[in-house]
Amino acid sequence: MENGAAKPVIVAIDGPSGTGKSSTSKAVAAQLGLSYLDTGAQYRAITWWMVTNGIDIADPSAIAAAAAKPEILSGTDPTGPTITVDGVDVSGPIREQDVTSKVSAVSAVPEVRARITELQRAIAASAVTGIVVEGRDIGTTVLPDADLKIFLTASPEARAARRSGELKGADLHTTREALIKRDAADSSRKTSPLAKADDAVEVDTTDLTLQQVIECVVTLVEEKRAGK
Numbered sequence: 001m002e003n004g005a006a007k008p009v010i011v012a013i014d015g016p017s018g019t020g021k022s023s024t025s026k027a028v029a030a031q032l033g034l035s036y037l038d039t040g041a042q043y044r045a046i047t048w049w050m051v052t053n054g055i056d057i058a059d060p061s062a063i064a065a066a067a068a069k070p071e072i073l074s075g076t077d078p079t080g081p082t083i084t085v086d087g088v089d090v091s092g093p094i095r096e097q098d099v100t101s102k103v104s105a106v107s108a109v110p111e112v113r114a115r116i117t118e119l120q121r122a123i124a125a126s127a128v129t130g131i132v133v134e135g136r137d138i139g140t141t142v143l144p145d146a147d148l149k150i151f152l153t154a155s156p157e158a159r160a161a162r163r164s165g166e167l168k169g170a171d172l173h174t175t176r177e178a179l180i181k182r183d184a185a186d187s188s189r190k191t192s193p194l195a196k197a198d199d200a201v202e203v204d205t206t207d208l209t210l211q212q213v214i215e216c217v218v219t220l221v222e223e224k225r226a227g228k
């Protein structure tokens, strides 16, 4: 850049549920002074709006017809990310089971993906120092020219144990089955399914602590910035 400022760095982090995308992305962004975008929260927010407004989740054409209606705003400070729908803070309700069980169906609708993808690209383009964007299709579809693409994985057992811990001891088997079911739905949809980009670096987090994953990703970003 002309004034010597570093070029904004775009980092895409994808992977199945519970692999550590959000925790890792927030910490990496905070450490490196980058913005942070949780794209799952955006799909959850539009799902919350559909449920709240009585849209039939079993009817993709009804979802498609309403996809442009809610105004979804994401705050990208990694130390305090926010999400609102039509001015309402939905950061709590979008984590509830009712939304979690319906988000795969809503996010499979092409009109929903087109709308949310447009929002995501606009947010990434306006990030002054750069951004860490996490989701399922960031490296493959939303930001195919990202400077660095990471694909996080972990065994279903490790992911279920992490989630059960979060849900204050929820049954491990039920949690594991629910994760596997959501991953299958997200991976098998026609439009931009959960997938690893060909040029993504895969990091298996099964036997790594969160701190080790964060350090690994920070190192990869720094190497990329240094042109290695």
Ligand SMILES: Nc1ncnc2c1ncn2[C@@H]1O[C@H](COP(=O)(O)OP(=O)(O)OP(=O)(O)O)[C@@H](O)[C@H]1O
Pocket: 015, 016, 017, 018, 019, 020, 021, 022, 023, 024, 040, 162, 163, 166, 205, 208, 209, 210, 211, 213
């Ligand atoms: N490497 C790790 N070791 C142990 N626990 C971890 C690790 N990474 C993340 N966790 C914990 O696992 C839980 C899920 O992590 P996180 O929400 O970051 O995953 P995610 O991939 O973003 O999930 P989702 O896609 O469902 O939102 C959190 O409680 C987090 O603290």
Ligand SMILES: Nc1ccn([C@H]2C[C@H](O)[C@@H](COP(=O)(O)O)O2)c(=O)n1
Pocket: 017, 039, 040, 041, 043, 044, 103, 104, 107, 108, 134, 135, 136, 137, 138, 182, 186
């Ligand atoms: N880029 C993305 C991000 C998320 N989704 C969908 C599929 C997930 O099951 C759901 C919730 O995501 P989470 O909060 O668990 O990360 O949102 C997607 O389709 N594309």
